[in-house]
Amino acid sequence: MAMTNPGEPTPVSRRGFVAAFLGGGFLLSAAAFLYPVVRYLIPPKTADMGSDSVLAAKVGELKPNSGKIFRFGSRPGLLIHTAEGDYRAMSATCTHLSCTVQYRDDLREVWCACHNGKYNLNGRNISGPPPRPLEAFDVQVRGDEIFVRRRREA
Amino acid sequence: MAILRNNSPAFVKAEWRVILVFLVFSALVNVSDGQAKNSCLDCHSALPEPLGVTQDTFAGDIHSQKGLSCVSCHGGDATSDEPDQAMSRKAGWKGKIDRKQVPQLCGSCHSDPAYIRQFNPSLRTDQLDQYRTSVHGKRFAAGDGKVAVCTDCHSVHDLRAPSDPRSTVNPVNVAMTCSRCHSDANYMKEYSIPTDQFARYSQSVHHDALAVRGDLSAPTCTTCHGNHGAVPPGVDKVQNVCSTCHVFQAQMYEQSLHKKAFQARSLPGCVVCHSNHAITHPTDAKLGTGPGATCTECHTPGDKCDQARAELLGGLNRLDASIRHADEVVALAESSGMEVSEARLGQNQARDALTKARVTVHSFRQDLMDQDIQAGLNIAAKDLEAGQKAMAEYKHRRIGLGVSLLAIGTVLVSLRLFIKKIES
Amino acid sequence: MSRLRDVSSWVEERLQWNDLIAPLRKKTVPLHRLSYWYFLGGITLFLFMIQVLTGILLLLYYRPGANEAFESIQYIMTQVQFGWLIRSIHSWSANLMIFTAFAHMFSVLFLKAYRKPRELTWLTGVILLLLLLGFGFSGYLLPWNTLAFFATKVGTEITGQVPIVGNPSMVFLRGGEEVTGATLTRFFGFHVAVLPGLTTLLILLHLLLVQRQGMSVPPSVEAEWAAQPSARREMKFFPNFALRELMAWYVALGALGALAAIFPWNLGVKADPFAPAPAGIKPEWYFLFMFQTLKLIPAKVWFVDGEVLGILAFGAIGLLWILLPFFASAKPSLTKTWITGLAGFALAYITGMSVYGYLAK
Numbered sequence: 001m002a003m004t005n006p007g008e009p010t011p012v013s014r015r016g017f018v019a020a021f022l023g024g025g026f027l028l029s030a031a032a033f034l035y036p037v038v039r040y041l042i043p044p045k046t047a048d049m050g051s052d053s054v055l056a057a058k059v060g061e062l063k064p065n066s067g068k069i070f071r072f073g074s075r076p077g078l079l080i081h082t083a084e085g086d087y088r089a090m091s092a093t094c095t096h097l098s099c100t101v102q103y104r105d106d107l108r109e110v111w112c113a114c115h116n117g118k119y120n121l122n123g124r125n126i127s128g129p130p131p132r133p134l135e136a137f138d139v140q141v142r143g144d145e146i147f148v149r150r151r152r153e154a
Numbered sequence: 155m156a157i158l159r160n161n162s163p164a165f166v167k168a169e170w171r172v173i174l175v176f177l178v179f180s181a182l183v184n185v186s187d188g189q190a191k192n193s194c195l196d197c198h199s200a201l202p203e204p205l206g207v208t209q210d211t212f213a214g215d216i217h218s219q220k221g222l223s224c225v226s227c228h229g230g231d232a233t234s235d236e237p238d239q240a241m242s243r244k245a246g247w248k249g250k251i252d253r254k255q256v257p258q259l260c261g262s263c264h265s266d267p268a269y270i271r272q273f274n275p276s277l278r279t280d281q282l283d284q285y286r287t288s289v290h291g292k293r294f295a296a297g298d299g300k301v302a303v304c305t306d307c308h309s310v311h312d313l314r315a316p317s318d319p320r321s322t323v324n325p326v327n328v329a330m331t332c333s334r335c336h337s338d339a340n341y342m343k344e345y346s347i348p349t350d351q352f353a354r355y356s357q358s359v360h361h362d363a364l365a366v367r368g369d370l371s372a373p374t375c376t377t378c379h380g381n382h383g384a385v386p387p388g389v390d391k392v393q394n395v396c397s398t399c400h401v402f403q404a405q406m407y408e409q410s411l412h413k414k415a416f417q418a419r420s421l422p423g424c425v426v427c428h429s430n431h432a433i434t435h436p437t438d439a440k441l442g443t444g445p446g447a448t449c450t451e452c453h454t455p456g457d458k459c460d461q462a463r464a465e466l467l468g469g470l471n472r473l474d475a476s477i478r479h480a481d482e483v484v485a486l487a488e489s490s491g492m493e494v495s496e497a498r499l500g501q502n503q504a505r506d507a508l509t510k511a512r513v514t515v516h517s518f519r520q521d522l523m524d525q526d527i528q529a530g531l532n533i534a535a536k537d538l539e540a541g542q543k544a545m546a547e548y549k550h551r552r553i554g555l556g557v558s559l560l561a562i563g564t565v566l567v568s569l570r571l572f573i574k575k576i577e578s
Numbered sequence: 579m580s581r582l583r584d585v586s587s588w589v590e591e592r593l594q595w596n597d598l599i600a601p602l603r604k605k606t607v608p609l610h611r612l613s614y615w616y617f618l619g620g621i622t623l624f625l626f627m628i629q630v631l632t633g634i635l636l637l638l639y640y641r642p643g644a645n646e647a648f649e650s651i652q653y654i655m656t657q658v659q660f661g662w663l664i665r666s667i668h669s670w671s672a673n674l675m676i677f678t679a680f681a682h683m684f685s686v687l688f689l690k691a692y693r694k695p696r697e698l699t700w701l702t703g704v705i706l707l708l709l710l711l712g713f714g715f716s717g718y719l720l721p722w723n724t725l726a727f728f729a730t731k732v733g734t735e736i737t738g739q740v741p742i743v744g745n746p747s748m749v750f751l752r753g754g755e756e757v758t759g760a761t762l763t764r765f766f767g768f769h770v771a772v773l774p775g776l777t778t779l780l781i782l783l784h785l786l787l788v789q790r791q792g793m794s795v796p797p798s799v800e801a802e803w804a805a806q807p808s809a810r811r812e813m814k815f816f817p818n819f820a821l822r823e824l825m826a827w828y829v830a831l832g833a834l835g836a837l838a839a840i841f842p843w844n845l846g847v848k849a850d851p852f853a854p855a856p857a858g859i860k861p862e863w864y865f866l867f868m869f870q871t872l873k874l875i876p877a878k879v880w881f882v883d884g885e886v887l888g889i890l891a892f893g894a895i896g897l898l899w900i901l902l903p904f905f906a907s908a909k910p911s912l913t914k915t916w917i918t919g920l921a922g923f924a925l926a927y928i929t930g931m932s933v934y935g936y937l938a939k
Contacts, residue, residue, distance in 0.1 A: 018571045025565035029828070032558035036660035040635055044657045073649070074495050076503070096371065100506050113510065115371070116401040129371030129399070150645070491666075491842030493656040551663075555839035562832040569825045577818065 056089065059144040067103025067110075070148070076100055077137065077148060082121060083108065089137040089148040090123040096130045110134065193235045194224040211312045214320075220273050227251065227259060256303040257282060257294065284383035291383075300341070307331050323381070326365055328374040329355055351375075354432035373399070392430075393423040400424075406516035438474070441467040441515070465520050469527040470511060476534040477504050483541035492544040497537040504533040605789070606812035607819045610799045612689060616819075617826045618682035619788075623781070624827045625675035628834065629713075632668040633770070640720070642766040644759030647722040648848040655845060666838035674834065676714055676864045679707050680928075687921035690914060691794035697903035699791070702784040704900045709777045711864060716769040718862055722762060727849035728859045730765075731757045736872065739886050740893070758851070797914070860935065867928045868892055870935035 054077070056070040062081040069076050069092055078092040080103050090110070094101050099114035109126070110119040117128035123136040138149045199208045212218050217226065225232050229246030231239055241247045251259055261282035263269050270279050281304075285291040290301045307323055314321035322331045333352035335341055342349050355361050355375070363372035378395045379386055387395045393413075397404030407413055407423070416423055427448045428436065439446035441463055443455070453459045484497045507530030514522050590596055607616060639658055641650040654661035683703065686692055692700040719730045734757065738748030753760035795803070803810045813819050861869050871892075875884040898905075906917055 018568065018575050022565070022568040022572050025561065025568045029558070029561040029565045032561040036663050037635065039659040040661060040664055041638070042659065044659065046657055071496070071499060074499055076499070096369075099509070100503070113402050113513070115399045129369070131369075131371070491662075491844065493652065493662075493845070495652065495656075551839045555835055558835050559832055562828050562835075565828050566825055569821055569828070573818065573821050 053140075053147050053149045055145055056139075056148040057146045059141065059146060065105045065108070067105075069100065069102075072137070072148060078103060078110065078134075079139070079146065079148060080110070080121065087139040087141065087146060088121050088123075089139045090119075091135040091137070093134075094130055095125065095132040095134065096128075101134070190223075190232070192223055192232045193240050194228075194230070194232050196235065197237075207311045215311055215313050216315050217313060253299055253303055254294075256305050257285060257291075260304040281382045284380070288380070288382065288384045289386075302335065306335070325370055325374050325376075326368070328376050328381075329361065329365070332375045351431045354429070358431065358433040359435050360433060371399075389420055389422040390417065392425050396424045402513045403516045406514055406522075410516065410518045412518060436512075438467060438470050438512075441470065462518065462520065466515055466518070466523055469520070469523050470508070470515070473504075473508050473511060473527045473530045473534070476531055476538075477501065477508060480504070480534045480538040480541060483538055483545065487541045487544035487548065490545070490548050492548055494541060494544050497540040497544075500533055500537040500540070504530050504537065507533060601789070603816060605792070605815040607793050607815055608795045608799070609811040609813050610795070610802075612796055612799065615685040615689060616793060617823060618678055618685055620823045621826055621830050622675055622678045622682050623785075624830060625671050625678060625834075626777070626781070628671045628831075629668065629675060630774070632664050632671065635664050636668060637770065642720070642763055644722060644762055644849075647720060647762060648845075651721050651845060662842055663838055666841075666843045667834055669843040670837045670841075671834055672714060672717060673863070674830070674837075676710055679710050680864070683707060684921060684925055688918065689794070689796040690917075691796075692903040693794070693906060694903070696787070696791055696794055699784060699787045700903045701900060702780050702787065706777065706780050706784060708896075709773055709780065713769060713773050713777070714862060714864060716765040716773065719762060719765045720769065721845060722849050723846035724849050724853070724856060725846055725859070727757060727851065728855045729861050730761065731855070732859055733861060733865070734761075736885070736889060739883075740889055741886060756851075863932055863936065866935035867931035870931045870938065873935075873938075 054070065054072050056072075056077065056079045057068055062068055062079065064081050064085055065083040067078055067080040070079055071077070072091070076092040078090055078101060080088045082088060092100050092102075094112040094114065094117055096112065096115060096117050099112050101110050101112045101117075101119065103109075104111040107118070108121070110121070110123070111117070112119075112128070112130065115129045117130040118126050119130065119134055120126050123134035125131070125133050136151065138151055140147045140149065195207065195209055195212060198205060200206075217223075223232060224230070225246075227248075228251070229248045230241050231245040231247075234240045239245070241249070265279050265282045267279045270277050285304075286295065290303075293301045294303065309322045314324075316323045316325075318324060319326065321327065329352055336347075337349050337352045339349045360372045360374070363369040364374055376384065393404055393407065403424075413423070415421075416426060422430070427440065437446065440448040443450055449460070449463045453463065480497075481501060484494050484501065487494050488498075507526055511523055511526035511530060514526050517523075607613065636654065639650060639654050639661065641647060651665065654665055656662075658664075686700065686703070715730075715733060719726045734748050734751050737751060738744045740747065749755060751761070751764070752758075753764040860866065872885055872888045875888045877884050879887050902917065906914065
């Protein structure tokens, strides 16, 4: 901004200052708006597969005749690698009093430690207090990833 | 109803009238329920107690539904309306069945597999044999007329299958049925057993599960004592009974020092700490020194066992406190609008670990407890961290908001100045 | 600056837009003690533009469908960077927009801006308000949480009570007899395609009319200026009023940001159609006054079912409300007073019933 004679008012520079202030303010506010929007547009690392499909484990992670608890939506799920080599998945919330069940490799059954309830590998309640079967899920192996999906409704 | 035998026309008319009434009546009876004539009910449905049995009542009886009737047990002739005929000894009428004859009578069918097979092939036929081994059966054989016989528990004339919720022997109703005698202090005067079992059972978690919540897997009197062969489990057999459902606890107890100690003193295992009938929901207070403390009933304060007790309790308390703390932080984050469902799920697992620790307590071994406690502490710590991160993020958002409000404030101020400028 | 002039003349040679925007350059806004009310329409428009922007952003991650909707919003709130901000702004802006729309309508009523020749502006405006309520109703269901599910159930149920056309309308809205995933899909279609299309058309019409006719001056001020012509003051729209309007918009933006950051919008629990309805289900605040009224009407009025009567009454009032200016035109002086009275009553009624509905169990 050019210096004028001292003592004279400099209306142009003052107007310029306000304009610069305004411009700066606009830019700042625009940045404050655009920054979240731009970051929003970039897809997050964890892909959303919805509660439908969940990556439960990788192939090789589970030995045959063993089980693993994984998160399915907001409840635990149980993934079993059977002794014969196939995969089963079901809800891990016992239908009796909601304890978390586990896979027993000695019994080759799903067992609830709370009151000795037992389920077979299809999730059907076969012994003890549980009144209903465990909800069974679909397992899909894609490459080296094991996905668990809720069974499709008709 | 006597049939008049005078031959005057008026009386002949009367005779015909009676026969007409008889025919109409039997026709009505046949039309109304399609069953064979049952003259017993015809009269007895109109009689007062204790002779009264109505059609409705008996229709609910499973024997009636299977095609049996009064004569199946009482004998007699159900086709005749004349009392002398219907209730004649010649027709096999037994009259009121005496208590002492009830087991024999019921057993005459129910212990005959070939007979019962016709109605329900999977129905057991060893009830009478079992009964004979029970306390009731043994006293009965010794001549005691007060002990329970079949009809006392199963009722009679409105007897229903145990699966029927109205049956006196449906699991939900069993305790009430037993208590009819066993809680009657007067009736049980001459026996040397207490009469507070039902009152105490009513306070228990098992009663709450079964009668209040309707969980049919919960135990009632017959689950632990047996039904037909009812005998209180022996002192050394209590653990077997409880372990049918409470497997893990029993396994832990089996490994523990208490098992040997209790066995040596002939103490009834689980019952010592948990009671037999008044099994209330156990809390950590059992391990404490205040109200509800169980250990201190035997152990001297300050001795080695008491110290171990304090350590066990300490572990549980630490985990419980840690879970609560994480819960608080996560709840605060949630109410501040942060999404913490993953941490909430983790908290469920932490609580599972605490439950497991409370089961492992039955081993009374610090090393085993520590495993479970530590697992739970790890999960709770992770969830606490997640909750704290959520709160930190919340603070960041407020700072971000502050920054953008600053930017907006700057624009507003400069706009004001600009407007002033261009309008001056 | 000269760059800007170059661009401007390049465009002018091709579009001849100077003629088009000339009226805008000359546009003025009357200045008087009630001029502040002129901002409300603009703020509503601004909030609508915010809705469109945040709505499009949400569309990039939202998935309609009963088994995915809730989870996709959960994903937006937790995993997407600033997803919480976009979603909370969308929800807050929706409510603020409906509030300013109502305020704008009432200010028009009290300042009598509906008078001839502005009847069509009023007409398009009321229809816009109804469209906004439709936006609110359809958008509310999209997260597929318990409250939304049951509020939709109750709301569509009430629609079904209208005689003759009620049930077909309800089935049309629900995409079936009950509220299901089909309802969600349908509402999504309404919310992102049908309603935006209609609203955009009507906004353009509404704005066109406002530009053509200029800003209305309230009768009291008109009288003052008629008596003293020198007292008349006008402000140029560009840049003076526009800059002030921009300030108002920035204030609104700041308020939105603060609300979104300090009171983030709740997500609730995923809807379970088989669970019983939670006690005390209420619609969103802008429907409360109607909901509360229906609750207060006795079950049977005369021989007519109370609820049906209430719904038909609201329908009739709505229709009359749309046609309000045409009643005013008939006898200007008389109707002006009773319309003011009616507006006052309506405002008091809506406010009172909303508060009552909010506080009632």
